[in-house]
């Protein structure tokens with residue numbers, strides 16, 4: 001193997017490693033939102049069936065997911081989206097606390113209030129492609 005070829009190989013390996021690191025740092029936004037959607041639905045089911053512990057687990061997962069959402073919007077300087085993500089995270093915490101103490105009425109109230117953050121962010125920052133998908137509008 002000549003030196004130049006070795007150098008090319010090293011460069012390719014370095015670029016590959018860097019891209020993988022970036023990919024691991026941030027998974028694609030639609031994957032996070034799909035997770036949010038599924039967990040949000042599961043949370044409602046658990047609240048409706050009085051399963052406090054399972055609902056609290058979903059709420060805790062949502063808190064983490066919205067932290068991820070917040071991390072996505074932070075570098076874009078899109079303040080309203082950042083605030084909506086923050087409020088959704090706080091909402092998930094409130095739902096979780098109420099569910100843990102089996103106060104389903106309070107948990108469902110927080111659920112309804114938190115859902116407004118989903119709608120507001122989608123209105124402002126989600127674009128329907130009309131082909132069964134969505135785009136991010138920063």
Ligand code: HEC
Nearest residue numbers: 029030033037040081084085117118121125126134135136
């Ligand atoms: C900070 C903004 C923001 C908040 C808050 C937010 N979303 Fe989203 N969501 C988006 C954007 C932007 C898209 C479109 C881009 C995409 O699909 O990746 C989206 C897409 C989605 C999708 C479609 C995913 C797909 O690609 O199939 C679902 C489901 C979803 N959101 C559910 C929710 C639910 C449920 C909540 C609240 C519990 C919520 N979102 C809160 C911004 C937000």
